Amino acid sequence: MTTYHFVGIKGTGMSALAQILHDSGETVQGSDIEKHFFTEASLNEKNIEILPFSADNIHEGLTVIAGNAFNDEHKEIVKAKELGLPFFRYHEFLGEWLGKYTSIAVTGAHGKTSTTGLLAHVLSENYHTSYLIGDGTGKGHEDSKYFAFEACEYRRHFLEYHPDYAIMTNIDFDHPDYFTSIDDVFQAFQQMAKQVNKGIIACGDDEHLQHIQANVPVLYYGLSDTNDFQAQNLTESEQGTTFDVFVRNTFYATFTIPQFGTHTVLNALSVIALCHYEGMTTEQISKLSTFGGVKRRFDEKEWKDQVLVDDYAHHPIEITATIDTARKKYPDRELVAIFQPHTFTRTKAFLNEFAESLKLADAVYLCDIFGSAREDSGKLTIENLQELIPEAQLLELEETEQLESHSEGVLLFMGAGDIQKFQQAYETQGQEKSV
Incomplete structure (x- = not known):
C-alpha cells in the first residue's frame, strides 16, 4: 500500500489535499520547515505526521x-527523482484526482476561497462532498458525489484541471510577477473555459467575463438585470444580508447569508446558480444561512472595547471589499486599516490603487512590505505608499500599543504575508499591561 508524502505540507492547498487523501482512506505524511503555520492545527487533529525537511524522508514505497x-x-x-518514485506537482495530482467526482472548480482573481467555502458548506449539508479550500481546509469522503475546489490562475496552474463545472467570480490583473497584462489574464481564463465539461457559472457584472467563449452553457449571475440569476432588494440586519433572487427576470426565492458586503451576495449568487442548475431545491440551497465563513476572511474577535479582524486582503479590490464589509457591519465605529503589502511586484504595480482603497478607512497604519525571496525589491519601500496616504503612520512590531488609542474601533489587520504577527504582538502587549 502506497504512502503519500507531501513536500511542503503546511501550504494551504497542500494541507487541504493531504486531509482529503487521509479522509479518503489513504496513508499520508509530509514535511516542511519547522516555523509554525496556521494550517498545522488541522493536520495535527488528523494525526498526519509532519517531518522536518530531509532527504532521509524519501524512500521506496512513497x-x-x-x-x-x-x-x-x-x-x-531530488531524492524522489533519483529513486524513480511516482512524482506529482500539487496541481498535477489534483487534476487527476478530480476524475472520481462531479467536480466544481472555483476560480477568479478575488473571492475564490470564500466562494469555495460557501459552496462546500451547502453541498456538504445535502450530500457526501469532498472539498479543497485555499484557507488550508480539506475534507474527503470515500462516497463523495461532489468535489468542490479552489483553482488558482497563478502561473496558469488551473489549466491542469478539466472540471465538470467552473464558477468564475471575476477577471482582474493580479500576480504582476507572472501575468503581463489584463489580456494575458483573460487568455488564461479563456483557455480554462474551453476545458470545462458541463457548464460555467460566471459573474455577468464583470466586463471581462462577458466575453468568455465556451463549448458548454454559460450562466451569468450578478446585480444587473441582464444576468440569468439576479439579486435584488438587498437588506442588511444584525443577522446578515437578505436578498431576492430572480431567475431570468422571474422571482425564484429569498435567501439570507450571515455575511455583509455586496461581494458576499455575489459569492452566494454563484453558489445558488450552480445548485439550481444541479437540480437542488430552495430548501437545500437555503443552508447558505448557516455558513460560518472561512479562515482569514473577516475573522473577528472581541478585544477589550475593540473588534480585531484578520483578513487575507492583499489586492486593492479586496481591501475595498473588507472595508465595505466592516462599514456595513459596524456603521457607527471607527475603522482602522493595518496593512502589510505582499510582494514588491504587486506593491509597485498597484501603488496608487492601494492608496485609494486604504483611504476608505478612518485611520491607516502601514507595515513593511512582505517580500518574496525570489524577487528584487528595487528601490521600493513602504514609505512610497505612505506618501500617497495623508496621515498614514508606519507600524513597527514593537510599537503596536499605539493602536490602543482607537477606543471602540474596528482594527482590520490585512495582508497575505505574516500580518498576524502584528495582531499577536498587539494582544500580547495588552495582556502584559493588564497583568
Whole structure:
C-alpha cells in the first residue's frame, strides 16, 4: 500500500489535499520547515505526521506530491527523482484526482476561497462532498458525489484541471510577477473555459467575463438585470444580508447569508446558480444561512472595547471589499486599516490603487512590505505608499500599543504575508499591561 508524502505540507492547498487523501482512506505524511503555520492545527487533529525537511524522508514505497513553492533542486524532490518514485506537482495530482467526482472548480482573481467555502458548506449539508479550500481546509469522503475546489490562475496552474463545472467570480490583473497584462489574464481564463465539461457559472457584472467563449452553457449571475440569476432588494440586519433572487427576470426565492458586503451576495449568487442548475431545491440551497465563513476572511474577535479582524486582503479590490464589509457591519465605529503589502511586484504595480482603497478607512497604519525571496525589491519601500496616504503612520512590531488609542474601533489587520504577527504582538502587549 502506497504512502503519500507531501513536500511542503503546511501550504494551504497542500494541507487541504493531504486531509482529503487521509479522509479518503489513504496513508499520508509530509514535511516542511519547522516555523509554525496556521494550517498545522488541522493536520495535527488528523494525526498526519509532519517531518522536518530531509532527504532521509524519501524512500521506496512513497508517492511524492510537491508544493509549487519548491523547485526541482529541493533535496527531497531530488531524492524522489533519483529513486524513480511516482512524482506529482500539487496541481498535477489534483487534476487527476478530480476524475472520481462531479467536480466544481472555483476560480477568479478575488473571492475564490470564500466562494469555495460557501459552496462546500451547502453541498456538504445535502450530500457526501469532498472539498479543497485555499484557507488550508480539506475534507474527503470515500462516497463523495461532489468535489468542490479552489483553482488558482497563478502561473496558469488551473489549466491542469478539466472540471465538470467552473464558477468564475471575476477577471482582474493580479500576480504582476507572472501575468503581463489584463489580456494575458483573460487568455488564461479563456483557455480554462474551453476545458470545462458541463457548464460555467460566471459573474455577468464583470466586463471581462462577458466575453468568455465556451463549448458548454454559460450562466451569468450578478446585480444587473441582464444576468440569468439576479439579486435584488438587498437588506442588511444584525443577522446578515437578505436578498431576492430572480431567475431570468422571474422571482425564484429569498435567501439570507450571515455575511455583509455586496461581494458576499455575489459569492452566494454563484453558489445558488450552480445548485439550481444541479437540480437542488430552495430548501437545500437555503443552508447558505448557516455558513460560518472561512479562515482569514473577516475573522473577528472581541478585544477589550475593540473588534480585531484578520483578513487575507492583499489586492486593492479586496481591501475595498473588507472595508465595505466592516462599514456595513459596524456603521457607527471607527475603522482602522493595518496593512502589510505582499510582494514588491504587486506593491509597485498597484501603488496608487492601494492608496485609494486604504483611504476608505478612518485611520491607516502601514507595515513593511512582505517580500518574496525570489524577487528584487528595487528601490521600493513602504514609505512610497505612505506618501500617497495623508496621515498614514508606519507600524513597527514593537510599537503596536499605539493602536490602543482607537477606543471602540474596528482594527482590520490585512495582508497575505505574516500580518498576524502584528495582531499577536498587539494582544500580547495588552495582556502584559493588564497583568
